[in-house]
Amino acid sequence: MSTATISNAFNRPDQLSAKLRERILRDAAKLGYHGPNLAARTLRRGESDVIGVMLSDSLTYSLSDPVANQLLQGVSEVLVERNKHLLLLSSHIDSSEQRGAESLPDGFILYGTIDQPSFERVKRTGKPLVLVDFESDEITSVNIDNEKGAYKIADLALKQGSNEVAVLGLKLIDFDRVCRLTQADLDAEYKEISRSRLAGFTRAATENGCAFQPDSVWHIPINSTANAEIAAREALTKHPRPNVLLCMSDVIALSAIRVARDLGLDVPNDVSITGFDGIPESERSNPPLSTVCQQSIEKGRLAATMLLDGADDKQVTLETKLEVRGSIGNS
Amino acid sequence: MSTATISNAFNRPDQLSAKLRERILRDAAKLGYHGPNLAARTLRRGESDVIGVMLSDSLTYSLSDPVANQLLQGVSEVLVERNKHLLLLSSHIDSSEQRGAESLPDGFILYGTIDQPSFERVKRTGKPLVLVDFESDEITSVNIDNEKGAYKIADLALKQGSNEVAVLGLKLIDFDRVCRLTQADLDAEYKEISRSRLAGFTRAATENGCAFQPDSVWHIPINSTANAEIAAREALTKHPRPNVLLCMSDVIALSAIRVARDLGLDVPNDVSITGFDGIPESERSNPPLSTVCQQSIEKGRLAATMLLDGADDKQVTLETKLEVRGSIGNS
DNA sequence: TTGTAAGCGTTATCAA
C-alpha cells in the first residue's frame, strides 16, 4: 500500500478497487488522519481552492458595513456552491504575512478602491482578478453606473420643487474627518466612485435649477453612523436650511433621518432625504428611505461566478433600481 | 547565492550582511517574486498564520446576521493586530475540500452550536480551539449566562404588571419552519443556548405570576426578518392578545415592533417587546428596543486573544448588560 | 490494479 494508492483512494476512486479504497479510508479514519493536507496539496498542484476577497477598507470596518456584508454574502453563496473557500484580506497592509496570505488564493475579488501598491502586487501574482466597484483597463470588473443612479434619485427628489440642496458625500477627498468641500477639493483629481455619484447629483441639480455650492457638500471619510450623524447635524442646522438632503449611502441617509427627527424636523415635509445602496434597513426606517438599489448581493454572486468561470476581460455594469419610498416629499 | 540565503533575506535579516540582503530583495522585486509562498512555508514550518472561524450556520446566512457580524468584527480586529489571517468555514459540510480547508488553520474559533461530526473532526486536528456560545468539557470557551440575561429582561418587562405573555424563540427545536411548541417539544433534550434563555423567561414569568403555556412559545428556525415577521404576526393576533412579547434576539424583536405597528398596536402601551443581543440597530428602532446587551464584539476579541495566547481550558462567562429603552411599558 | 520516484517552494540544520 503505497502513498500513491492512498492519494488515489482520496482523489480518484476509479484508480483502485472499491475494496481497497474502502479499507484505506477506514484505516485512515481509525488512525485519525484528517484527509489530504491543504498546504502540501496546494504546493504540489498549484491550486488551493481558496478565493481571496481583498477589501479596500479595514477588515473590521468592512464587516460592520452593510453594503460590504451584502457583497460578501453573494460571494460566499457561490463559493460554497462550488466548494471553494473564503480568505478575507484587506488592502493597505504590506507585511510579509500579508504577502504570504496573498500567495495562497487561486484568484481574487478586489472590492472598492484598492490602493495602488496592493493592486500592483496582486496583479503581479498573475492570478485571475475580478474588480468590484473599481475599474482598471483590461481587468474583469463588476460595477454600476453611479452617475446615472445618483442622477435619477436626485432628479426625483428635486422635481418636487425644492430650492435648497445639501449633499452628504462619502469619501470625496483624501481626509479622515468630516468636513465641507471647497472648490479646490472638487477640482482635485480623486478616483472614487463617489465622485461619479456627485456628478450625477450635480447634473440633476443643475437641470432642476437648484445648483449647489461646494460648501453645501460634506465629506464623510467612512460609512459609519457616528460620522454620518456629525455631518447630518451640520447640514441640517445650516442657514438657509436645506430642504433636500442627498446622501451617498443608506447608512448616511438613515442617520440623517434620525438627526432630522432629533432636530424636530419632519421628513419629508421639512426635508426630503435620499440614500444610495438599498441595504435591508432602508426599508425599515421611519419614514422608509428612498434610495438607489444596487443589488450588492447579486454583485457578489456575479463577481464570484465570473472569477471561477474565467470570464476574462469583461467589464459588466449592473443596472440600479430606484426605490421610491416615504422619505421624499410629494408637495 | 543559495535558496537558504534568500530565505534568510526574507525571514532573518541578522543571518546575512545588509548589503547582500538588500541586493536579494531588490532582485526579487525586479523578478516579480511575490515573497515566500504560503503553501510551501506552511508545509515546512507547520504553521500557516491562518485562523479558521467555523460558523454553525451557513456562511451566507452568518454574514447577514448582525450578531455573527459583530463577533467577526471582534475576531478580525485581533487577527489584523497580530498579523494573522481569517479563513471562514462553515459547519455541516464534509466534503474533501472542506477537510482540506480544515487542515490549513493554526487554530479555530467555533461559533455557535457546531454539529457533532464537524466538532469531532476539528477536535481531532489537535489544534487549539476556542468555542463561543457553545460549551464542551475541557475546551476553552467564551459564553454568557443566557439564563440570567433572559431572566433579568423578562423580569423587568413583567414587573410592569402584565398578565399575558408570549415568547418568540430562536432555534428551540430541530425543525426548519416557524411553529408553536408543544409540551413534548419542551421535554425533548435540545442543547442550544436558546433553551437557557427560555428557562430564564420561564423563571421570571413564574415568579411574576404569569406563567405561559407551550402554545404561547414560538419556534423560529433562523434569525431572519422574514421568519420573525411570520411568528410575530401569529403571536400578536392570538387571543387573548399578549401584552408582553419576549423575543430571543433583537432581529426578532425589531421585526415584532414593526408588525405591531402594522397591526395598529402601540408599543409599549398595548404590548411591551424585549430583545436579546444588543445589536446596533436596536438603539435606532421606534421605540428603541429594551434588550440584553451581550457585547458580541468583545466576545470575538476575547476568543481570538485566548486562541492566540493559548489560554487553555479556560471557560469564560462574560457579563450581560440590561439596556432599558422605550419598548417596555411603564404603566 | 498497484507501486516507485520526482518535485512542488520552503526552512532548519549543519558544514564550509
Add this chain to the structure above:
DNA sequence: TTGATAACGCTTACAA
C-alpha cells in the same frame, strides 16, 4: 557570513 542538503505531505507520470 554564506551554501548545501534534507524534509515537510502530497500528486502524478510512469513502470511493474
